Amino acid sequence: MINWKKSIAAFSAAMLAVTAMTASVSALEAYDPYSYDRWKDAVPSQVGYVAAYNVDGRQMGCEKLVEPTDMFLAADNLMYITDKAGEVEINGVKEKFPSRLIITDLDFKVQRIMTEFNYNGQTLTLKNPSGVFVSEYDNTIYIADTENSRVIHCDQDGNVFSLYEKPNSELYPADLTYNPSKVVADKAGNVYVVVKSVNKGAVMFNKAGEFLGFYGANRVEATAEVLSRYFWNLISTDEQKANTIKTTPIGFSNFDIDEDGFIYTVTESTDTDTDIVKKLNPRGYNIFNNANVNNVKFGDYPPAYYSIYTKETSLVDIDIGENGELNCLDFNQGRIFQYDKECNLMFIFGSTGEQLGSFKSPVAIESYEDKIYVLDSRKSNVTVFTRTDFGDIVTTATNYYNKGMYEEALEPWKEVLKYDGNYRRAYIGIGNALYNSGDYEGAMKYYKTAIARDRYDRAYEGYRGDYLRENFDTIMTVIIIVVILLLILSDRKKKGKLDFKRMFENMKREEVRLK
Amino acid sequence: MMDLTKGQWVKHVVTHPFEGFEDLRWKKGGSMKISWFIVFLLFFSVLAYNRMYGFQYYSSYDKIFNLVPYIFQSIIIFLTWVVANWSMCTLFDGEGTMKNIFINTAYALVPYIVGSLLCTFLSHSLIQDEYIFIQTISIITECWTVILLISGQKAVHQFTFGKTLALIALTIVAMVAILFLLVLVLTLFQQIAIFIMSIYTELSYRIRV
Incomplete structure (x- = not known):
């Protein structure tokens, strides 16, 4: 009883301490840091990352970012940012910008700006590109030139090797649009393209530009609706079947590739919990499809605590950190969910709003050592997060673990x-x-x-x-004593009085009988 | 013959599933006091099973502790069973009185209570791989209780076996109906309480102004 009271006292003291600590931290941040406990309830936590500063186009040295769409950190520590074309007002003067690929260093000082590409003597320009990727093997650039319906593969000087255009294949329906939004390439030079209108996975090309097929489609979540549709399909005629809605998976929206060639995908949908984050091997098999990770719900558990709005998580970008951490960017709440490589939640940070460390329309996330960069397309800037002491310790411990x-x-x-x-x-x-x-x-x-x-x-x-x-001795002694006592008791019941001599005779007789 | 104390009758009934209840009926050996005690033990065993089970098997949601579900799972269900059974047996020309039904049902629950308490106790000293022992005990004691329940019903109403089974099925239907009506009545009273409360609030505001 005393113990129980003590533990309650200790618990309330701990709770007080926690509240005091978070109160002091949240004064610095634009949001209350939290985490999830064993019961999937939100609990106050410490911040793992704090927003250090943000950089806009003027500070970078390219006058202005119009509407940046993607950001990629290459192996040579240069940051590649794609920007849409548009007209913006600078100091009262309207200025027109073409679609650009802006290349900066890690301090976000512009190194180069690419707008024109040379393809066999022909000059190509970009039209609202929304994805960029730089191969770590040969340092060549892949740009998803969305509204020109092509992916451009070029070297650092803008000399185009090849274009990946709409596949001319039976597998790719002719009436389906082809607007590449994201692109990655693997070691062998195979190119994977996310096309919004395709839900069978990424469109896959080989190095020469041949269409190979689709890669890594999501599974369909077995909801009641899907099951009932399956049941009706079993008994309906072909004509009826042709008129029913097809059950299709939701296409993933973004991906990243790690050093070992595994491709990580995120799915933006809020309607499903299946395959939100996947780790695909080169054959397109999802390694995260195992008992451990299938139990993980990526993003917030509904209802999303710690905010006025209960918007569900919608992950738009993923980045693999130096220790294999998964940094997932949530568009709806402007939150970054960091998981370790075993998909255990490490930190949640970021929010929506105007302050430093909050976003209006976050679209891309990258990380370098202990920094995380988030690109906001409506604020037209990049926010730099640095890891706190707490974050450092957790990371060290997690890596050892x-x-x-x-x-x-x-x-x-x-x-x-x-x-x-x-x-x-x-x-x-x-x-x-x-x-x-x-x-x-x-x-x-x-x-x-x-x-x-x-x-x-x-x-x-x-x-x-x-x-x-x-305690073998003690336990055996107790057992032997109990057995003897029981024998005595049963003997007394039979005879009415204690008779050791007869008892031992009985025992001997029993032994003989057993032999 | 059969001059047992009230306590010994419980043992006799539980260990003689087929003629125990008949003996109990003719000798009038049942005791309401002991029956109420058994119902209380049932409540305690449900509580222990849900809250004191070994951590390696089950962890309860410790942020909330509410007794009402456990009272419902034990005492309310038991009383509903008795009332429903009594109401059904009057339609079937059963001979049992409310008191006898109460006593027979309570006595029949003894193996279940012992089993679940024993499982709760064992769950603290066994590991997950040895769950089979706990499972065996709970299956045996549950079957035992079902057999006792049927034979108790048969004895108290002097029914045939088939009629007893039909009665039990109908009792369960009646229980559902009773619980449904209970919920309905409770909601109604809640509405009335809210209505009176709002009138009071309204009046108190008016008087202040």
């Missing part, structure tokens, strides 16, 4: 708990370290706090084994 170095992760995880007592993964991390060192009882305590049932079960198994081994 994901490599299986639980002992090394112990100290960082303890440090994490000093900052944020709600950080569930820290309890699991400490539990794992204790479990590996054989301290099962300590591990049980931490697993219980983290509500990690299966891990607790394993720790308990170890604890029970140790306990039985250590």
Whole structure:
């Protein structure tokens, strides 16, 4: 009872401390930092990243960004930004800008601006491009030239190698538009193009520009509507079937490729939870389609806490960080969800609004070391986030943890708990370290706090084994005494009085009989 | 023959599923006190099962603790069963009185209560791989309770086996109806309470002005 009261007192003290801490942090940020607990409820947390500053076109040195659409950080640490054509007012003078590809360094100082491309002596211009990619293998540029219906593949000087245009194939319906919005290329030079009107996956070309097919389609979520449609299709005639709505998956909206050649896709839809984030191998198989990650809901759990609006998450861009973190950008709430490579939520930050660190129309995200860059197309600027001390410690601990170095992760995880007592993964991390060192009882305590049932079960198994081994003498003695007492009692019942001599005779007879 | 105390009758009935209730009926060995105690134990076992189960098997949502669902799952369901069974047996010419139905049902629940308490206890010393032991115990005790329930019904109403099964099925239907009406009545009273409250608020504002 006393123990119970104590723990309540401790809990309320901890809650007070947490509230005090977050109050001091949220004074700096345009939003309340939060995280999700074991029950998928939002709980106050610490910020992992803070908005340091933002850069607009004037500060970059290209007068003005009209409506930037995509941003890509290349292996040579240059930032490639695509910008739409348009007319903007600068100091009261209207000025016209063509569609541009702006190349800056990491401090966002413009290095080059590309508007014209040379294709076999012919000059090509861009028309509202919305995607750019630079291959890390040969440093060539791929531009999704959306309204010209082509993908341009060129070198750094603007000499075009080839154009990837609308496939002339039976697989690609002739009446379907082809407006490439995003593009990536793999090591072999295969090009993957996201086309908004195609929901079968990315349109895939080989290096020579031949159409290879579609890559990595999403699955259809088995909703009640889909199931009932499937059922009716079983019994309806061909004519009826032709008139029913087809069940089609939702096409993904953006992707990124990591060093090992895995392609990560995000799907913008708010109607489905299936395949929101995928990790595709070169054959188009989703590696995240496993028991662990299928349970992860990317983005906010509905209802979205910590905001007045309950808009659902709509992920528009994904970026793979240096340790394999997944940085997912939510368009609706202007939030960035950072997951580690095992898809465990690390941080949530960002919001919508006018202040630094909040967005109107975030479209692209990139990261470099401990910085995260977010491009806003309506604010026409780039916001730079830097990792906080708390973020550093969590990242260190997570990296050790994901490599299986639980002992090394112990100290960082303890440090994490000093900052944020709600950080569930820290309890699991400490539990794992204790479990590996054989301290099962300590591990049980931490697993219980983290509500990690299966891990607790394993720790308990170890604890029970140790306990039985250590107390074998006592337990056996107790059992023997109880057995003797029971024998005496049953004997007394039969005879009415205690008779040891007869009892031993009985026991002997029993032994003989057993032999 | 059969001069047992009230406590011993419980043991006799539970360990003799087929003639126990008949003996209980003719010897009038049932006790309301013990029955109420068993119903309380049922409540406690439901509570223990939901809140004190071993952590390696089940973790309850600790942010909210509400007794009402557990009271409903045990005491309310039990009383509804008794009332529904009594109302149905009058239509079927059953011989049971409300008191006898109450006693028989309560006694029949003893294995279930013991089983679920035992499982709750065992869940603290076993690991997930050994769940089969808990499962076995709970299946055996649940079957035992069902057998006792049927034989208790058969004895208290002096029915044939088939008629007993029909009665039990109809009892469940009646329970659903009763619970539905209960919810309806509760909502109605809630509406009336809200109505009176709003009149009071209205008047108190008027008087102040």
